Amino acid sequence: MTSAVEAAGLRKAYGKKGDVVQALDGLSFSVRAGAMHALLGPNGAGKTTTVRILTTLSRPDEGQASVAGLDVLAQPGKVRSVIGAVSQHSGAVGLLTGAENLALQGGLYGLHGRGLRNRTAELLDAFGLADAANRQAKTYSGGMRRRLDIATVLVHRPSVLFLDEPTTGLDPQGRADLWAVLTKLAAAGTTIVVTTHYLEEADQYADRIGIVDRGKIVAEGTADDLKAALHGDSVVLELDGHDLAERAEKVLAGVPHVASAAADGALVRARVDDGPRALPSVLAGLEAGSIPVRSVTVARPSLDDVYLHYAGRSFLQAERIPV
Amino acid sequence: MKTARLNPARQSWVIFTGRYLRELYRQPTVIFLALLQPIIWLLLFGALFKEVAKIPGFGTGNYITYLTPGVVIMTAIFGSSWTGMSYIEDMQTGVLDRFLTAPVSRTALTVAMLAYQAVTTIVQSAIIIAIGWAIGASFPGGWAGILALTGVSVLIALAMAGLSNAFGLLTRQREALIGASTTLVLPLTFLSGAFLSLTLVPHWIADVARFNPVNWAASAGRLAVAGHAAWGTVGSYAGFLAIAAVITALAATRAFRTYQRAL
16 A cells, blocks of 8 residues: 655754754654554644645755655645645634635635535535534634634545644544544545644544654554553552652562552552563562552553653653653 | 646635635724724824915925825825735634645735735725815826826835735734834835925935835825826836835745745
8 A cells, every 4th residue: 555645754953053943853654545643742742843844834954755645845736736734723714704714725726616616515514514604714613613624625625634733722522523523534535644642532543643752753553553562561559648659669669570660649650561460469569568559450551651661751741841 | 636627826816815805894893994094194184284285385285185195105005014914813823824735826825915905005095085085185187197196006005015924924923013014104104205295304304205115106196196297207106116016025925935944
């Protein structure tokens, strides 16, 4: 199968001498045609820059990229005619109605007359905006606006759709609706590249996930592959306070089957090869150290664990301290 | 695929111009203020400098006749100096990115903005000329003169709009554009013969005015409506203005490239 998106060794730095931020540091990935591909990473990881380069809005300092077999740097005009791009901001003209926004976009791709009217009506219908078609976009709710944004860039039936943080700012219902829309589009054959900093969204909806950290893809695969590659489970123990958790961390480091342990508040997370088999020795170790345990859970690795493993810090930490 | 029978780049400027006009139409307050302002200028300056026209060397004895072309030009540059604001807004709302990821030429975006500016300037100029006439201005140059005045007001508006667009794209900041616009527009207006005959102002101002495009426009417009048949002078001023408009339009189009490189 050919790849719909190909990025190789993208590098880009912002700023002037002395204050340079390396936004992309050799980022490479590829997306199979028809896949829903998530770029997952904390704010500042380089996701937006990547999307801007792939959608011809920005040029890399180094590296190559192609979309639908077209060279992004050499043939930006051709690339634009086969992609749809939804940026973090809305993209809808607030003073125009939903229908007018769609008609404007269709016009830019050469649609006109009845063809344009039919396509506009079809999209408004498909995105549940038919009732609001003649209202100015500025009166739309966040979720409606997002749906209009996506409908707008689909007017010319692009083969590859890029969305940068499309669910940011939406309520849970709006997020679920939006993912339903994207899932449907992917099922119909559109290649989708979507960035997100919500672990659970990538986990649940993406066919493949590329984990972005400090301008690089640090791991790539399906959510299951990524988790399975960690070889093991986590045992999460809840204790009476941070002091006990720290003592437990030290005790657990010496317990057989435990690969590592880390205290986090009143919790201790221990990485083990096989959760159920390691549990007795974990508990025995704590009992020998007279550390009472309030609760214990054995969990398959989460994407957070995956991120921690590859990026060397937890996702929450990375979000709090941008690179 | 149904798309692209027409070359999209050729007609997209028409679509964008339509968008700007529709947006304007949806903001009646903006239209109202844009028309109120020149009326205030006409009445205020008309009253303030009423007696000035009687000073020998002023040319015309009726100050409203002198003032009307000046207010036409002033209004044209005031309005057009804000056009860059549309780009800044489009950047902040993501609209510009949407257009730049569609197969639209950057020239089409610039041309659309200028076409929009031309349309609004023509309407505005016509209304100001009508009001001027209603409160006593005379136009011995007839329709040809009025047409020429409108023409130079469009040219100076285009030159100013190109500058404003380029500045908006380069600074990407509302405050910067507001600052630049107010700093530039008022001095340019007062360093011209828009309100006072240059024979009555200090020499250095008259000297500066010779290089001031706003003065070229005001002088050309006034000569045209006065019917002195100084068409050669009017034509050369109009030529300079057209060159200025082309230069700033090219600068605005190039500024897109810088904008894209910066982000």
